[in-house]
Amino acid sequence: MFGLGNPELGVLMLGMFIVFIMFGFPIAFTLMALGVGFGYIAMGDTVFQLVVQRTYSVMTNDVLVSIPLFVFMGYIIERANILDRLFHSLELALHWVPGSLAVATLATCAIFATATGIVGAVVTLMGLLAFPAMLRAGYDIKLSAGVVCAGGCLGILIPPSVMLILYGATAGVSVPKLYAGALLPGLMLAFLYMGYVIVRCAMNPSLAPKLPIEQRNVSTLKIAIALFTSFFPLALLILSVLGAIFFGLATPTEAAAMGSVGSLILAAAYRSLNYVKLRESVYLTARTSAMVCWLFVGSFIFSSIFAYMGGHEPIKNFVDWINPSPLTFLLLTQVIIFILGWPLEWTEIIVIFVPIFLPLLQHYGIDPLFFGVLIALNIQTSFLSPPVAMAPFYLKGVAPKHVTINQIFSGVMPFMVLVLAAMLVLYIFPGLALWLPKVLYG
Numbered sequence: 001m002f003g004l005g006n007p008e009l010g011v012l013m014l015g016m017f018i019v020f021i022m023f024g025f026p027i028a029f030t031l032m033a034l035g036v037g038f039g040y041i042a043m044g045d046t047v048f049q050l051v052v053q054r055t056y057s058v059m060t061n062d063v064l065v066s067i068p069l070f071v072f073m074g075y076i077i078e079r080a081n082i083l084d085r086l087f088h089s090l091e092l093a094l095h096w097v098p099g100s101l102a103v104a105t106l107a108t109c110a111i112f113a114t115a116t117g118i119v120g121a122v123v124t125l126m127g128l129l130a131f132p133a134m135l136r137a138g139y140d141i142k143l144s145a146g147v148v149c150a151g152g153c154l155g156i157l158i159p160p161s162v163m164l165i166l167y168g169a170t171a172g173v174s175v176p177k178l179y180a181g182a183l184l185p186g187l188m189l190a191f192l193y194m195g196y197v198i199v200r201c202a203m204n205p206s207l208a209p210k211l212p213i214e215q216r217n218v219s220t221l222k223i224a225i226a227l228f229t230s231f232f233p234l235a236l237l238i239l240s241v242l243g244a245i246f247f248g249l250a251t252p253t254e255a256a257a258m259g260s261v262g263s264l265i266l267a268a269a270y271r272s273l274n275y276v277k278l279r280e281s282v283y284l285t286a287r288t289s290a291m292v293c294w295l296f297v298g299s300f301i302f303s304s305i306f307a308y309m310g311g312h313e314p315i316k317n318f319v320d321w322i323n324p325s326p327l328t329f330l331l332l333t334q335v336i337i338f339i340l341g342w343p344l345e346w347t348e349i350i351v352i353f354v355p356i357f358l359p360l361l362q363h364y365g366i367d368p369l370f371f372g373v374l375i376a377l378n379i380q381t382s383f384l385s386p387p388v389a390m391a392p393f394y395l396k397g398v399a400p401k402h403v404t405i406n407q408i409f410s411g412v413m414p415f416m417v418l419v420l421a422a423m424l425v426l427y428i429f430p431g432l433a434l435w436l437p438k439v440l441y442g
Helices: 007-022 027-043 046-059 062-079 082-093 100-113 119-136 141-156 162-171 175-203 220-246 252-269 275-308 313-322 326-340 346-361 368-383 390-398 405-428 431-441
Strands: none
Touching (some): 007 275, 027 046, 046 275, 062 082, 062 162, 062 275, 082 100, 100 141, 100 220, 119 141, 119 390, 141 175, 141 368, 141 390, 141 405, 162 275, 162 368, 175 252, 175 368, 175 405, 220 252, 275 346, 313 346, 326 405, 346 368, 368 431
């Protein structure tokens, strides 16, 4: 049997995983199959005990319980047409801003991102709601597509992000601290998107013609009523959930449970809650949660076998050979993750490749919390960059037939540049990620 000190076997396992994923095999079961197969070669029958232990440890992880609760909260809000009301009220309130529909779309995405971290749900819903509205108003197809795709990905970064929960469980970092650290960078990225749209539409008004006069002549009272009945109830729910987490009044799981109950009450208050919508929300929550849990089980098995065989050693030796400074190491890891985002999704990056870098953080004096926020910002690109680019594919699935995938890809490219600019700002001012956790938790 092979054993500890056979990194070549670990590298072969990692290479086979990438090949299988590129052929479209299910991620979670590919991880488990390769882990058990190579683990049997390296460890013999002991690998089956490891599989049981890892599966049990995942199923008893209290942090992961919050995932289905946050997902359920998001699906209830989506199914109850609350987002439709929110978009309409922001459209009225921002009618005087250049590119008002695009700005309202980004604002709606940012708000909805704080209610759910499900990128596919946000992009699909805004693709059905905001994208046709922008096209009917004469907006440029590429700009409209970029706005919907980029805005829909904000849920990866803005709390309560499912990605941050998985990173926290993987890296052993407090989820409330991660949420506090990601809040300001998430808002910064959202405002960067809005600023870009406003400036570009002001310089080239043909990209976003003004709304018809009858849509702009709206009384202040009507705008106030629309905001009061759509924006403020949802904002109150979100602030209650995040505030309970940030100020230590509740754990993420307890706050997620409170948010789930609050979303049901809100949907009932809007008279949008019925048995069919509740059943759909429960089904979609169960499906999403099962995917995440099995993915985590597979990643734990895979990463344990990978570490047992010393698969990290070639990477560690390469890093030692180039002997980078802490800043160079940080840049190198983010470049690798950025490139991995082209063929892979964020789930594979978090559960497989991030654990490779985690043992090196202490050596270079890098805060795992800052590293996690930086990764969450970087992984925005994995949803936007081809050939995988799930956000453009989600939008293409609901867009009018005359909108091509190439137009959507062209539209997201400027927003990818903005993500890189936001990463540069975070490099220069790390306090954006570290200040709020320090104030709240010391």
